Amino acid sequence: MRLNACELEIDLFCSGMRVPDEVSLAGVRGVSRTRAGLGSGLEVVLPTGSRIKDEIWVNVPVVENFAHDSPYRLTGGPAQGYEIVDERFDLHYPVRLPQEPGWYARQTSQGVPMSRVGVLQGTYLGIYVSMVCAFWNYRPALNCRFCTTGQNVGDAEEADKSIADVVETCRAARDESGVTFVHLNGGFQGTKGIEFTLPYVRAIKEEVGLLVGVQLAPERDFSRYDALIDAGIDHISFCLEFFDPAWFGRICPGKARVHGQQLFLDAMAYCAKRMPRGSVSGEIIAGIEPIERTLQGIDVITDLGAFPTVCIFRPTQGADMEAWPSPSYEGMRHVMEYVYDACRRHWLPIGAAPNIEVSLVVNPDDAALLARRDFGFYRYEAFRKVAKTVARPIFARRLRPRPAA
Ligand code: SF4
Incomplete structure (x- = not known):
């Protein structure tokens, strides 16, 4: 078929x-x-x-x-x-297989290969800005079992990325690859994650002007999110990973021990109230916990006013879970259809930002292709079109370099 x-x-x-x-x-x-x-x-x-x-x-x-x-x-x-x-x-x-950009082969002025600073993942630039996630330093390690960050940072990519190198790489990606969005992530860094990331956000906003997304472990002092928002971030995401508490504890022992699921949801709710609609997302992995639990997680995330980013489980080489089976198509199709439907029910303006296609997940607006064509579908699609038009000048303004607060 x-x-x-x-x-x-x-x-x-x-x-x-x-x-x-x-x-x-x-x-x-x-x-x-x-x-x-x-x-x-x-x-x-x-x-x-x-x-x-x-x-x-x-x-x-x-x-x-x-x-x-x-x-x-x-x-x-x-x-x-x-x-x-x-x-x-x-x-x-x-x-179509996209061409490798010329800047991948170039070095920053400090002599660091730009491809070891950031990589394109779809049409956006992804940069892991922090030291290796602290969950990898525990003995025994408390890393999430699907993750390989601890093997990649310092090996496939620079362990320590200077602000100047990040800014130069962002500029090259914007000028030569038409990138509009950079996603900064950093795993778990104790209470220092936001503090460490803020100077990068400010420098990118001031010197390059890209839309900036941040993904860090949740912090208990929510006023730190105010600082990130004041610095001009355009998107923040929280990796809840699993909605089922037992699976969360089993696959994400560090997150379960240090944070707990509720902190992810509380931080998500706090940011969703303070940021424009569609700026906050909750990430979960589908294909490990029972599908009903994933669907409940999608409901909880959208009820908070965030949009769900659902990653289909990939048993990545070198990860603790590399021998696990990949999920079934039927189940994942059902999940993605549900993602679109949940966004529709909550009137989330998915797909409104310019030129952000994430290749690692099924984008919620990709899943429009799965939806039943009924009155609700056409009404929501009309809403999305209007939202995109209204948002255009707002994003154009946010894409201009400007002094950070
Ligand atoms: S918190 Fe993030 S970076 Fe750290 S082990 Fe888990 S998935 Fe990997």
Whole structure:
């Protein structure tokens, strides 16, 4: 059966893809293993053929074990273009493989390769700004079991990223790759996460002018969020990961011991009240805990006025969970349809920000392609269109460099 672009995106996350040796990847974005390791796949752009959105970006697993048995195979090449073949049904999907940007091969003025400072993950720039997440320093380690940050920071990417290097990389990504959004994350840094990240936010806002998103472990002193908001952040996300307390404790022992689920939700609620609608997100992983619990988590996040970012579990190479199975397509399709529906029920203006396509997750607005075409769908799509138009001048203003408060 032929899948639409969002369905194909979901199945590629679940099944991965084989890339035969004879298929040339010359000039395309290389597999980049940085941050939590989820970017360990091949960046692929799927045309949708739909008026809802033109294309969907997906970071397709290619190195993990499950990808070796995938029914999907990449064919073609740089000259004739690429296709993904579904060998079960002999279906061919034309796709685009984005080019590696020239700045990946350049160094900052301090001699640091820019690709070791930040990487493109879809159309945005991702930078892990902090020292390695402190959960990796406990003995025994308290890292989240799906994560590989502790192996990547200092290896695949710089351990210590200076503000000047980050600013230069942001500028190159903006000028040469058309990036509008940079996402700064840093894992758990005790009570110093926000304090450490603030100077980066201020420098990017003042010197480059990108939209800035921040993702850190929650802190108990919520006034620190005021400082981040005053510095001009455009987005903040909280990685709750699992809604089921038992699964949360089992897979995220550090978060369970140090923070507890409620702190994630309280911090999310605090920021959602203080920031414009659609600026706060709650991240969860689908495909490990029972699906009903994931759906409950989506409801709780949207009830708080945040939007859900749902990552399909990837048993990343080197992670404690690398031998776990990847989730089933049917279950993940159901989850993503639910994400869109929850956003619709809460009138969240998903997809309003300019040029932010995240390749590591199914974006909530990708999931519009899954929705039933009824009156509620068309009414919400009309709302999203208006929200996007209204937001355009606001984002244009926020994209200008300006002194941070
Ligand atoms: S908090 Fe968990 S997922 Fe985030 S960097 Fe630390 S170990 Fe990885």
